[in-house]
Amino acid sequence: MINKKVLKNIEPFNDIFYKGCFYSSLFPVISSFNRNIMSVLTNDIIIYNYAKDGNTILLNKIFKPVKDLEEVMHGELITVKTYTDCTDIIGFISAEISNEKPIVIWVDSFYQSNRCDTYMKKHWPHTLLVYGYDNDSSTFDIIEHNHHESLSYQKVVIAYQDTVDAYKGYLENFEQNSDSSIFVFNSDSDKSGNHDLQSNDKYQSTYIKNLHSSITIISRGIEDLKAFTRDFYLIISNEEVLFANMEGLLEGVNSIINAKQAEKYKITKLFPELKEPIDTLDEIIKHWNYFRTICGKFFYSSNYRKKDFDNALKRLDGIYLLEQKYLSDILKI
Structure with a gap:
């Protein structure tokens, strides 16, 4: 050696x-290896997931793989x-x-x-x-x-x-x-690459197939977002309960923003001509960033302002509508 x-x-x-x-x-x-990471990105379905335990509420994003990693890599040789x-x-x-x-x-x-x-x-x-x-x-x-x-x-x-x-x-x-x-x-093959492996058509087809087979869990996730919004409304008047939830909420929102940015990256690479869904994702990310800012200010300063959280609640309502619009638009591909 x-x-x-x-x-x-x-x-x-x-x-x-x-x-x-x-x-x-x-x-x-x-x-x-001159392969495409879209093989991984198109294999994952990203959904909202909401959990509640008493006064503790947690919303985040989870990734549901269609195939296991070894099978995905096998498809990429x-x-x-x-x-x-x-x-x-x-x-x-x-x-x-x-x-x-x-x-x-x-x-x-x-x-x-x-x-x-x-x-x-x-x-x-x-x-x-x-x-x-x-x-x-x-x-x-x-x-x-x-x-x-x-x-x-x-x-x-x-x-x-x-x-x-x-x-x-x-x-x-x-x-x-x-x-x-x-x-x-x-x-498993020469690093010079293979046209079929690099073709965007392959990953577009995989994305569309996996999307349509996952409509139910995606829609259920959007309704989880609505349930979270309803419960968030109930706790924002109680400063103590709200603060107790802040660390978990911030961690969850960070995961959501990262996931939405990954979704935007995927759609932009696969379908660069689709302006409207990409613009909708930008709006969703902007709303989540606003929500994170409000929560972060309260968590790190302990300065509670009910008006700020009323505005944050409006952003959640907006995100719910935008998520419905995004799903409707993307299903038209």
């Missing part, structure tokens, strides 16, 4: 934040081998990269010295895309961000020992979160 190896064509993906850190690791792999654990993570990674195979591993960022937000402060499950190694400097080349709330990924290096510690930390603290801790990717 050679002393140093860096895989080509691996670049950070920062266009959108999708679901979680695993996909920020996965998308550069798909692109490096990408094979994925998974492993539950590894006793020699340095040797394993180096051997796979020597064979032109990028790797995604789960780690506990508590042990990453390059992560000032979590190092020796907070246990945090996270993925790293490893695409190179250097035995002289005892480092791996990875795609990483510098803070768990940052959506900006970049190329950095991580020490072998940090990798060992962080990987073992994940197995000790978070292994129950996932069946697999290592993902090894390989392209």
